[in-house]
Amino acid sequence: METNSRHETRNNILAAAKKVFIKKGHSGARMQEIADEAGINKALLHYYFSNKDTLFEYILFDSLKAILAQIQPVLDSDMDIYDMIRAFSSTYISFLQENSYIPGFILHEINQDPGKLVDFFSRAGIKPPVSMFRQFARAAGKSKAGPYDPYQLVLNILALCVFPFVARPVIQGIFQLDDKVFDDMIEERKHEVPEWIINSLKNG
Template sequence: MTRDKINTEKKILEAARKVFLKKGKDGARMQEIANEAGINKALLHYYFRSKDKLFIAIFDEALDEFIPRIGSVLNSDMSLFDKIRDFTNHYIEFFIENPLLPLFIFHEIRNNPDRIVKLAGQSGVEPILFAEEISRAVDNGLINPVDPRQLIVNMISLCIFPFVGQPLVEAFLFNNDDEKFADFIEIRKKEVGEFIINSIKK
């Protein structure tokens, strides 16, 4: 691919992120994305034949960065508690950097769940190994009895919900104040990990 093509594709992806973030996938229009990128609609369709293909391209780009980051934590030699702290911190930080990612994840879970599992496997992320580590910690008396699957789902849910439910959370708890919500999320990077650890430590 030539440098011009790479630059054009990058410009399209950046424009699409902005439009998807404002309008959501269903509300976004290819013409809006073309306008944001400063190109005509025909050129946009040359690079990405449909809105779905463009949406998936952004999703893949984000996951290519996100999954290895999480995998490096889960596959590390850190203690269980440090893994929980780093996992929740990285998870929330990445959603701050990529606010569209929760939308992408739910889109793919609904439409193509096997794809996420495959991408995770290719990146070396193996939740079953983390679950086994939790089980060993229970067996060795290091933490309170807990179903590892419940713990992992709790970790993910506590990280992702404020982003998925941001309009409601902002409206009900922060009177639609974006800055206060951002401060809340920043504190949550540490809060979630400590909350989970306190729920299982002896």
């Protein structure tokens, strides 16, 4: 009972912290708001997580882990380059549809302090997926397409998948698109993004 309740409170805090930090960022978030969101008070919040930075780092690392976890399975398969691009785009965009604010959160915070990314890789027991490039390069080698830089290829795929989520309010605001239109566009991109890239490769 005690342990269960303790566990539950901790989970409430983590869910609340995730919500607030991802929305407001480290410097914009308030411990009071996290406590409110979790249905507790600041003192209890500090009882579970002694300070703001500890809690923040937990959320940031958790978000990084979630994002990177989406990449790994695709890379571990031995598809050819085209199928790999198709599989990656569609699963990645689907994941982002359910976690729209994670990319902006990560990009902003790592921009504020790139060292946090180093900490993540060294302390969270996760290695940078340099293998991603090797995989892409290897798969690219097997294709009939001409030579191209796998670094640029990966950057392009990420850009086309992630950017709409990072830039959503700006794009909608500038071009006057309502939510439904934008959501539909993203849905289409699950199959359009890989086709655009593949078309581009075939003509390169």
